[in-house]
Amino acid sequence: MEPERPGEKLGILAGGGSLPRIVAAAARAAGWAPLVVRIGDGVTDDWTGYEGEAFAWGRSGDAIAYLKRHKVRRVIFCGTVTRRPDFRSLLPSFRTLVRLPAAIRMVRGGDDHLLRGVSRYLERDGFAMLAVQEIVPELLAPSGLLSNRALREDESRAMTIAATAARRLGELDIGQAVVASAERVIAVEGVEGTREMLARVGDLRRRGRVTPSERCVLVKSVKPQQDSRFDLPSIGEATIAEAAAAGITAIGVSAGRSLILGLEDVVAASDRADIALVGLADEQEEGRP
Known part of the structure; x- marks a missing residue:
């Protein structure tokens, strides 16, 4: 998939591992401007050369505001997240606090339930969710x-x-x-x-x-x-x-x-x-x- 216009922002919710970097490089080569939001296992990764920011689970609401502030419309989730957020034990930011009931419901159940919940959560905020294979089909x-x-x-x-x-x-x-x-x-x-x-x-x-x-x-x-x-x-x-x-x-x-x-x-x-x-x-x- 190519951007609608050169330099269109693509939000990459990047966990750990090599996959987010593969996606970011392919997106940049296709004309996107990747905006890397580091989450989960990817929070401490070095993304020098890419625009973005790291967000702890307690600031997940701030991450959404960050994507909106940069006028991101399309988002892709990739990479490893081996530890689920325990929202009950966090000291959340205000933006996260107002979203807390929905967030707690999402982390119940298996991984598929969680990821479908994340998708619905972001789509309600106006984001379109893309698949890795839409950016890097050769994988x-x-x-x-x-x-x-x-x-x-x-x-x-x-x-x-x-x-x-x-x-x-x-x-x-x-x-x-x-x-x-x-x-x-x-x-x-x-x-x-x-x-x-x-x-x-x-x-x-x-x-x-x-x-x-x-x-x-x-x-x-x-x-x-x-x-x-x-x-x-x-x-x-x-x-x-x-x-x-x-x-x-x-x-x-x-x-x-x-x-x-x-x-x-x-x-x-x-x-x-x-x-x-x-x-x-x-x-x-x-x-x-």
């Missing part, structure tokens, strides 16, 4: 085999088990990632996130709860009810390293509905680690042949 995962090595037979069976479990997990708005072998589900993602889930799988291997011969796969799947503007499943080079450390031998992601942060680099990292990487079509995620 969307292609379909089919992406790595040099294809799936082994037991990895293919494990992928079906993990994809089916991930779909059920998503329907309950619990998480997006599952690790499975050809015989069983090994781990599901909860509030801890993919990184800590993979660390747990590595610990299970070290303690002999997963045998050395039991090949395990990781599937990151979009939730069936997920708003595609927010929190699509994503992997990067760090994911490959964490998966390799956990003994994962294959990774599947939702084709066309998940993000690969640097496809060439991620595929190269997968090949170095001898991990098969696959973009899963809808029927594969649903366990259909």
Whole structure:
């Protein structure tokens, strides 16, 4: 998506990780003027070279006023937010205080509920919410085999088990990632996130709860009810390293509905680690042949 006029402001609500920087660079190259509002894990990140400001959760109302003051109409949310705001324990600013009842309602429930609430919250204030893939469409995962090595037979069976479990997990708005072998589900993602889930799988291997011969796969799947503007499943080079450390031998992601942060680099990292990487079509995620 291009701006309606050169230099139009694009509000980027930037959490942590590399994704907000990828989005900001692509937006600038397309003619937008990114205005980076640092939140959550991104509050302390250095955004030298970009206009913007950091806002603690207690100043979320000030962040909205800041975007309006800079005449921002379109906003994109991206990056990691591993800690939810606890508005009851904060000393909020006045602008946040008047919005507190709606904010408290938003943080109840799973991530999908939270992000849909954020969307409605901002849209009521006149902002249009954009998706990452509208700014950087090349991040969307292609379909089919992406790595040099294809799936082994037991990895293919494990992928079906993990994809089916991930779909059920998503329907309950619990998480997006599952690790499975050809015989069983090994781990599901909860509030801890993919990184800590993979660390747990590595610990299970070290303690002999997963045998050395039991090949395990990781599937990151979009939730069936997920708003595609927010929190699509994503992997990067760090994911490959964490998966390799956990003994994962294959990774599947939702084709066309998940993000690969640097496809060439991620595929190269997968090949170095001898991990098969696959973009899963809808029927594969649903366990259909």
